Amino acid sequence: MTASDRDRDRSGRPRNARPRDAYGRPLPYGAEGVPTMPDELELGSEETIGEAQRLLDADRPFHAHEVLEARWKACPEEERPLWRGLAQLAVGVTHLRRGNERGAQALFSRACAVLGAYTGPRHGLDVPGIIRGVKERRELRLR
Template sequence: MRDRDETGRPRNARPRDAYGRPLPRGAAGTPTMPDDLTVTPTEALEQAQRLLDEDRPFHAHEVLEAAWKAAPEAERELWRGLAQVAVGVTHVRRGNPRGARALLERAADRIEEHSRNAPHAPYDIDAPGIVAEARRIAESAENAADGTELPIALRLTRSGRPET
């Protein structure tokens, strides 16, 4: 039975490993983001980049998903694509190249489409760089014997620091 909060909504109370896989109850896991995480776009990009740099793409996804859910309508698909890139990298690390490829290609398409509609991505987001790296990872994941060994150089912003 799934854990629920006081209002009956499902919660992710089980411990998780570094790549977000559920562990048995009582096991020592890697802390996840709170279900009610609230971050500004700048905070989301900074936290997600730090988590990606630490090879914690599942946790980066949680941060980017919080930003996606809070984003204004005009930015929502961009944030959704960023969250999907992190999930795609999570699938690479979990050894699921087929799932990784599907998510990374979908994310790249979504971010690329957003880039066509807006001359510059907000918050100094490096949309072209992310699209290129997502496509490279998707292609490489199919040929990687061990997804944990695939080098990933994902930079979310052009300058390394999001604009405020």
Template structure:
């Protein structure tokens, strides 16, 4: 028998509580508030919420907001939003101590985001892409200890 959490459509969903960096906690533990699975917001609001979450050192939660924006975005913007979500996942890997995962996601994010110049909604695509590449290179050279808290909360716009 599969005891995995499922939504009404049968898709796997984890109802387990999560810590500040999105790691699952034991059932019944008190975790962080989650971004609802059905979260939707206009792009400007999603950016503001993602920025608030990054500034509060909650990159996993920022990723969830950006992922929702990516899934709702029109086709011409999807890769940008996917890149922004990957940027937040890269930051999550930093916080979880996964240097290889951080490097990989930061580089993927940079490649996607850099393609948008100019970017819609005032997104600072060029500087975000450069920031992600610099971080990935620094992690590769000097390890996760080279990452500062400020590195994990860049201005999205």
């Protein structure tokens, strides 16, 4: 079995077969990694928000991104920008944790633009407050 066979399901879609560290970096096959989220994860909006927040609080932004991405793929079309923007924020934090400041700032900018244009259901989230918080933290990092 080749590495590419292990990383794809029968239909050819990628899966999370390779072990990863706490920030989602791939580890060698056979290494002990941090468990990732299942590919078929299906959570409702409130469950997604709760789980993503729990993971962020535990300093596992890569895993929070996976939860948000799963919701993004399963949600109604009108909500996709919300979940995409939130997933981008989690990836931005992941990049910060990995030491990639430039990549983090690019993702934060993209996420704020997506979330700023979003007019759909917010599921109790203070989207303008999230954007303000990201921009304030970005300004602090740039000083």
